[in-house]
Amino acid sequence: MNPGRCAACRYLRRRCPPDCIFSPYFPPNNPQRFVSIHRIYGASNVAKLLQQLPSHLRTQAADSLYLEAQYRIEDPVYGCVGLISLLQQQIHDVERQLAMTQAEIAFRARHPQAVESNLLNNVGNPSFSNQASSWFM
């Protein structure tokens, strides 16, 4: 076995040519990286994708393909689309929390006396935020 072969050529049991398309992005010390993307995309699809890019962008492409392959192996139904849905839900939740907090500020600006007594105890209390925003929104 030639110890200089990249992880892809080792996995594919072939000679690793000097201009191997995989070699710079799949070093022999990390065989799992190629196994994952081979399982999801197949070697020829990855080679085609890398070949169509300028060489200074291929590392990023190999990294992102590896990440997507990992997500797909962990979640064969949704892959990284599952993570995208989760992040979109998280943004929605934080934006809603922000809108409620801004509504609380606006309410307090207009009704300083009404909330004066509860203020110091209720800052950051979600039920107070909900109440203030329901008055205002």
Place this chain on the structure above:
Amino acid sequence: MNPGRCAACRYLRRRCPPDCIFSPYFPPNNPQRFVSIHRIYGASNVAKLLQQLPSHLRTQAADSLYLEAQYRIEDPVYGCVGLISLLQQQIHDVERQLAMTQAEIAFRARHPQAVESNLLNNVGNPSFSNQASSWFM
């Protein structure tokens, strides 16, 4: 040409068998859907992925594979990992804005006189939020 063939079998120029793995998820009226995933994953990898799933989860898997393929075609370097980075940045920004707004509420609760005069004019003004949060954080 058999008009009953699914988009995959039409594209692959083959007979569409009654138990075709692609047929329920790649109808003939949407040929682009199969073209996209074939370009990124290859037909045999998609068939393998669908076959390993119970049939009630295959529609979601075909949909998410199509979405990922579309992202990769639009952005061959980052694919949907680019969108994930963007969403993570967006969450970071909204969380930061939320923390500043909460700091503003806390500051106002502790210093009602100091901000009284500017309050009605400055609610929602980012420079005021920055100032209040820098006092407090």
